[in-house]
Amino acid sequence: MCFREGRAIHGCIVRRGTEPDVHLWVSLINFYAKCRALECSCRVFKQMPVKDVVSWTALISGYVARGNGIKSVELFCEMRRDDVRPNEFTLATLLKGCSLSLDLDFGKQVHAEVVKVGLLSDVYIGSSLIDLYSKCGELEYADGVFCMMPEKNDFLWSALLNGYAQVGNGEAVLRLFLKMDEAELRFNNFTISIVLKGIASSGALRAGQAIHAAAIKVGGELDDFVTCSLVNMYSKCGVADDALKVFRKINNPDIVAWSSIISVLDNQGLKEEAAKLFQQMTESGMRPNQFTVEAFNRMMLSTERAIRRLKHLIE
Structure with a gap:
């Protein structure tokens, strides 16, 4: 985003005394929000003579994009106090905000409003509700929303997966994936990565190998995101x-992926190979996380023990 250029254009508009129309006001709010300058977005919003649902949604969306779900809920409450009715985009965006802040109670209120205005069939609202309930550990509610959707596309399937x-x-993930396959829906690399994530947590190696074969068929093995998920799955299953x-x-x-491969090699006793990869990781500029550091510390500890044993035998 060219923040300086956009701000300069905004300055020209102000100096010329041009009265922006609704579309220009919203464009300015979106511009500053995408430039991560939400304070500027708020100032523009406050200057608007008439604030409609589109302008409110633009500002709410800006805070959701920045990960501030609490503020998005506060803004929505202000909007309702101003007697502005939300549309499907407002509600879908707000539900994402509720997911970010794990605000299940308010999310349920939004769900009730969605049902009241007859927007439950909207795919984006449905997937946002599934995401909210899933993140809050209410998978029965997530299942309920999924079952009530009149049309289930791959977007909704991926949300529940x-x-x-x-x-x-992992068992539920695999079961859903098989149902998705039976429904002859096309699955993409993102879907495959989600399934591999679920399988990795359950350690179902044979299922993971079957998904690997499916990934090869659709060209997923060429995608770094999928291959990283495959590394994690095989590592969790202990297949170094x-x-x-x-x-x-x-x-x-x-x-x-780095952490997974280093950890599994270390656990399988392949200390030398794990140490080489740890060195390659640091040389590539990748910063280690706590898992790679713990694996490295274990490797160093085992090396020190081996040296002490060797010294003891020599002595």
Whole structure:
């Protein structure tokens, strides 16, 4: 985003005395929000002579994008006090805010309003509700919303899959994926990654291998996000050889993939290989997290013990 240029254009508008129309006001709010300058967005919003649902939604969306779910709820309450009725975009955005702040009670109130105005069939609202209930551990509610949706596209399936994966219910993830396959819905790399995440938590190796085969069929093995998920799955299942084979194919491994492969090699007694990878990770500029540091410390501890034993034998 060219913040300076956009701010300069805004300055020109003010100096010329041009009275912005509704679209220009909203564009300014969106511009500052996307430039992470929410204070400027708020100032523009306050200057608006008439604040409609689009302008309120733009400001709420800006705070949600910044991860401030609490503020998004506060703004929504202000909007309702001003007697402005929300539309489907407002409600979907607000539900994301509730997910960020894990505000289940307010989310349920929004759910009631969604039902009242007849917007439950909206895909974005439905997926936002599923995400909210999943993150708050209310998977029965998430299932209920999913079942009530008249049309279930891959977006909704992925939302529910992700919910079960987040709580580590690998069996439910696999069961849903099989139903998705039976419904002949196309699954993408994101869906495959979610399924692998769920399988990794349950340690179901054979299921993971089947998903790996499905990923190859759709070209998912060429996607770094999928391959990182495969490394994590094989590592959690304790299969170091397969994890290492997949890891070698990743162009830009993330910290989870590095941590997974180093940890599984360390646990399988392949200390030297794990140490080499740890060195490669640091040389690549990737900062280690607590899991890679713990694995490295274990490797160092085992090396020190081996040296002490050797010294004892020599003496």
